[in-house]
Amino acid sequence: MSSITEFLEKEKPSGYTGKMLKELSKLNEELNAFNNIADSLGSGMPFSVKDNICVKGIETTASSRMLEGYIPAFNATVVQRMLDSGFSFIGKTNMDEFGFGSFGLNSTKPARNPFDVRYVAGGSSSGAAVATSILKYHVAIAESTGGSISTPAAFCGVVGFTPTYGALSRYGLIDYANSLDKIGIMARHADDVRSVFDKVRGADAKDTTSIEGEYRREVSKKIILPDQLTKGIDEDVESGFARLVEKLEGMGYKTVHRSIPFIDKAIPAYYTIAMAEASTNLARYSGFKYGYRNEDFTQHYNQFFTNARERFGLEAKRRIVLGTFVRSASVRDEYYSKALKVRRLLIKELGKALQDGFILSPVMPIKVPTFEEVKELTALENYKMDVMTIPPNLCGLPHVSFPYAYHKGMPLAAQLVAGHWGDHAVLGIVEEWERHFDYKFKYNIGEL
Amino acid sequence: MRIGLEIHVALPTRSKLFCSCRTDASEPNTAICPTCTGMPGSKPTLNRNALAISVSIANALKCRVPESTSFARKVYFYPDLPKNFQITQKDEPVGAAGEITIESGKRIGIRRVQLEEDPAKVIRQDDYTLIDFNRSGVPLVEIVTEPEIGNEEELRMFITELKSILYYLGIDIDRELKVDLNISVSGSRVEVKNVTGMKNLLDAARYEVQRQEKLVKAKQGVVQETRSYVEKDMKTAPSREKESDEEYGFIFDPDLASYKTTGIRIAKPVYASKIAKEYSKRYGVKDSALRELIMFNSGNLALIDSAKDRHGMKALITAVELLQRYASKKADPSVFERVVEIVEKGAYPDKEMMLRIEAGKSVEVHAGASDEEIDNEIKRLIGENSKLLKELGKNPKAFNFVVGAVIKKYKSNPRAVSERLERILKELE
Numbered sequence: 001m002s003s004i005t006e007f008l009e010k011e012k013p014s015g016y017t018g019k020m021l022k023e024l025s026k027l028n029e030e031l032n033a034f035n036n037i038a039d040s041l042g043s044g045m046p047f048s049v050k051d052n053i054c055v056k057g058i059e060t061t062a063s064s065r066m067l068e069g070y071i072p073a074f075n076a077t078v079v080q081r082m083l084d085s086g087f088s089f090i091g092k093t094n095m096d097e098f099g100f101g102s103f104g105l106n107s108t109k110p111a112r113n114p115f116d117v118r119y120v121a122g123g124s125s126s127g128a129a130v131a132t133s134i135l136k137y138h139v140a141i142a143e144s145t146g147g148s149i150s151t152p153a154a155f156c157g158v159v160g161f162t163p164t165y166g167a168l169s170r171y172g173l174i175d176y177a178n179s180l181d182k183i184g185i186m187a188r189h190a191d192d193v194r195s196v197f198d199k200v201r202g203a204d205a206k207d208t209t210s211i212e213g214e215y216r217r218e219v220s221k222k223i224i225l226p227d228q229l230t231k232g233i234d235e236d237v238e239s240g241f242a243r244l245v246e247k248l249e250g251m252g253y254k255t256v257h258r259s260i261p262f263i264d265k266a267i268p269a270y271y272t273i274a275m276a277e278a279s280t281n282l283a284r285y286s287g288f289k290y291g292y293r294n295e296d297f298t299q300h301y302n303q304f305f306t307n308a309r310e311r312f313g314l315e316a317k318r319r320i321v322l323g324t325f326v327r328s329a330s331v332r333d334e335y336y337s338k339a340l341k342v343r344r345l346l347i348k349e350l351g352k353a354l355q356d357g358f359i360l361s362p363v364m365p366i367k368v369p370t371f372e373e374v375k376e377l378t379a380l381e382n383y384k385m386d387v388m389t390i391p392p393n394l395c396g397l398p399h400v401s402f403p404y405a406y407h408k409g410m411p412l413a414a415q416l417v418a419g420h421w422g423d424h425a426v427l428g429i430v431e432e433w434e435r436h437f438d439y440k441f442k443y444n445i446g447e448l
Numbered sequence: 449m450r451i452g453l454e455i456h457v458a459l460p461t462r463s464k465l466f467c468s469c470r471t472d473a474s475e476p477n478t479a480i481c482p483t484c485t486g487m488p489g490s491k492p493t494l495n496r497n498a499l500a501i502s503v504s505i506a507n508a509l510k511c512r513v514p515e516s517t518s519f520a521r522k523v524y525f526y527p528d529l530p531k532n533f534q535i536t537q538k539d540e541p542v543g544a545a546g547e548i549t550i551e552s553g554k555r556i557g558i559r560r561v562q563l564e565e566d567p568a569k570v571i572r573q574d575d576y577t578l579i580d581f582n583r584s585g586v587p588l589v590e591i592v593t594e595p596e597i598g599n600e601e602e603l604r605m606f607i608t609e610l611k612s613i614l615y616y617l618g619i620d621i622d623r624e625l626k627v628d629l630n631i632s633v634s635g636s637r638v639e640v641k642n643v644t645g646m647k648n649l650l651d652a653a654r655y656e657v658q659r660q661e662k663l664v665k666a667k668q669g670v671v672q673e674t675r676s677y678v679e680k681d682m683k684t685a686p687s688r689e690k691e692s693d694e695e696y697g698f699i700f701d702p703d704l705a706s707y708k709t710t711g712i713r714i715a716k717p718v719y720a721s722k723i724a725k726e727y728s729k730r731y732g733v734k735d736s737a738l739r740e741l742i743m744f745n746s747g748n749l750a751l752i753d754s755a756k757d758r759h760g761m762k763a764l765i766t767a768v769e770l771l772q773r774y775a776s777k778k779a780d781p782s783v784f785e786r787v788v789e790i791v792e793k794g795a796y797p798d799k800e801m802m803l804r805i806e807a808g809k810s811v812e813v814h815a816g817a818s819d820e821e822i823d824n825e826i827k828r829l830i831g832e833n834s835k836l837l838k839e840l841g842k843n844p845k846a847f848n849f850v851v852g853a854v855i856k857k858y859k860s861n862p863r864a865v866s867e868r869l870e871r872i873l874k875e876l877e
Contacts, residue, residue, distance in 0.1 A: 053489075277699065328697050329697070330694055
């Protein structure tokens with residue numbers, strides 16, 4: 001039975017939601033999962049919304065100081081569809097500013113890992129993963145551009161699903177990189193993800209890139225292992241992953257090792273496109289209509305903009321500068337246009353590889369890192385950590401991250417990728433896996 | 449001298465280019481929504497009607513229309529752009545490599561036709577500025593010419609021709625005409641930005657040409673720069689360059705798709721000036737008289753075309769002129785037919801008669817005066833007044849006095865009387 005049905009069927013003691021919200025607020029002070037928590041809650045299954053997705057009347061900041069006080073006048077399509085399906089809004093979840101980050105640290109109050117607060121929660125949908133890991137009955141609406149669902153879901157031990165690009169409307173999503181942004185779902189079980197996905201997916205007239213997909217539901221038993229991506233990864237991750245592969249083989253899956261052309265070019269192509277688009281999306285936060293309002297109108301034109309844009313975080317500034325550079329007329333062909341070409345090639349190659357199977361890999365080349373370990377990474381080392389999450393994100397392929405073991409109390413997770421519109425198929429494999437696996441959670445707020 | 453133009457024309461759609469806000473609101477900031485004010489989280493969706501009109505324009509300007517067309521983001525920081533980027537077209541505009549043939553017969557190349565959103569309206573006051581977002585997102589078509597316009601006269605002809613072609617597509621160029629002028633007298637190109645309206649366009653061009661010619665004459669050289677037109681002084685002045693092409697940093701707009709142009713219904717273009725030229729040759733009438741009637745009047749063209757196989761072109765022109773002057777409502781073909789028949793009998797109906805025809809009442813038609821009778825009357829009037837003869841050659845009032853007097857007597861066609869009087873004056877010279 002899905003936990004959604006379970007929640008709706010169970011009798012709630014009086015004062016249940018009040019007590020639950022109080023407990024959540026208290027724990028949130030320690031873990032920073034939520035940027036804001038609702039004052040009251042309806043009787044539906046609770047759902048949280050990543051803070052870059054608009055909820056009418058609720059402050060939506062994408063964890064950026066530039067958007068402090070932005071209260072959308074409309075609901076994102078996904079939010080509206082959740083409300084229409086009877087879910088109850090519980091709050092906005094923390095994230096890396098505008099989605100820029102893999103560890104959740106690019107936020108004024110970084111989220112902490114619920115298993116052990118010395119560890120990061122992952123990013124950029126850090127709060128969504130933490131919320132899913134601490135609330136017994138809850139689903140999270142998150143968003144991924146280059147791995148922002150897989151990574152935090154992996155670090156917090158929950159199921160993180162990123163659908164095919166275009167499956168869910170992006171209307172109401174504060175853009176990072178529009179051709180890469182995908183709204184997705186986190187939950188404690190794959191069947192909850194599937195149930196939510198089927199309620200919110202489908203074409204939306206307000207988002208031109210959303211469509212009603214031709215879903216492929218048949219589950220193939222072939223698993224492709226892309227050895228190029230797993231070279232030189234952490235030993236514990238490597239040995240844990242090898243045991244997972246063995247178990248899957250025991251369940252009747254056939255594994256093949258395959259090298260995929262151009263996959264090593266995915267990271268540069270991704271960051272080039274993502275930064276180029278991000279630098280145009282962030283242009284609107286200039287202190288005129290949106291962004292920090294700089295009231296000193298005596299300043300010179302360029303000085304005014306420079307000062308108004310001071311409140312962006314370091315990573316946002318880095319992406320604006322790099323993104324503006326790669327689309328400048330004199331270098332556009334060398335960077336931006338070339339990256340588009342690489343994406344087209346890789347979509348073709350991955351499409352071929354995924355015709356009759358799934359790609360399986362760890363989610364990150366490292367175990368869940370501590371705050372200290374992440375702070376020592378340079379920007380480039382940081383970007384390189386996305387080596388396994390970027391290919392499916394760059395190509396808009398559906399993928400799901402799920403925990404398969406625990407190592408010294410922290411989760412180890414893997415990522416399954418399917419061809420376009422194989423969304424139900426990847427979730428199906430995780431559902432099958434769940435029959436052989438016991439999830440562990442440190443908190444179960446709202447347990448009945 | 450070489451003049452090139454970038455002309456922005458507002459399209460006659462009911463809603464904006466990327467949202468469903470109205471385009472005709474007058475109260476400031478009442479036709480706005482999350483999309484046209486660039487609210488974080490909003491997304492654009494394309495107005496298909498605007499796309500169809502822009503493709504019809506490209507087709508009418510004889511452009512190559514690509515199979516699919518897409519949009520691009522052009523980034524610059526200005527208060528009239530809520531997103532600080534404009535959604536326009538870059539690599540796949542709706543049209544490229546077209547041309548317009550102007551009245552003199554010269555062809556002016558059209559480099560590209562692109563569909564884009566209008567920025568908001570900036571209203572500058574003494575110590576503050578107001579912004580009206582009603583205009584933000586209104587569909588515009590930008591028409592870029594090759595720098596092949598050679599002088600002010602060609603510029604006027606070009607605009608007239610373009611205006612007529614657009615008129616027949618249902619677009620009123622005067623609703624919002626914004627032009628960037630590129631003028632080069634000596635080789636260095638000066639761009640005059642944001643000239644609004646036809647009068648300002650001609651004034652700005654004239655001023656800038658003279659300014660550059662003076663500099664060249666004085667061997668001072670022309671600086672390659674961007675200038676703006678200062679309407680109250682009728683001058684151009686150097687202006688701040690916003691951003692350069694390098695900095696616009698065009699990228700494909702990822703919120704919009706690639707749109708097929710193949711299924712679009714393209715409006716059939718009408719080239720009124722070409723029709724005027726053809727008819728004038730074929731029927732031996734004045735090109736200018738026809739142009740006057742049909743360049744900006746599709747009703748007149750329809751009337752003439754409906755009857756040109758049965759009646760003489762001269763009579764048709766006269767009949768259309770009469771209807772234009774006296775008819776109280778849009779002429780129906782049967783009324784037109786009666787007027788033509790009456791004119792062909794040599795009569796020239798006055799207002800009273802025209803209203804009777806329109807009302808379907810009977811009229812008494814007398815054949816008009818012969819050329820000889822008209823000539824005699826003119827000569828009689830001139831002979832009576834020697835002062836009048838002196839005035840006739842130089843004073844249009846005297847000329848019109850004579851024509852008027854003859855018309856009053858014989859109810860003749862003014863054009864016929866004018867022609868007779870001109871001929872007599874020539875003989876007297």
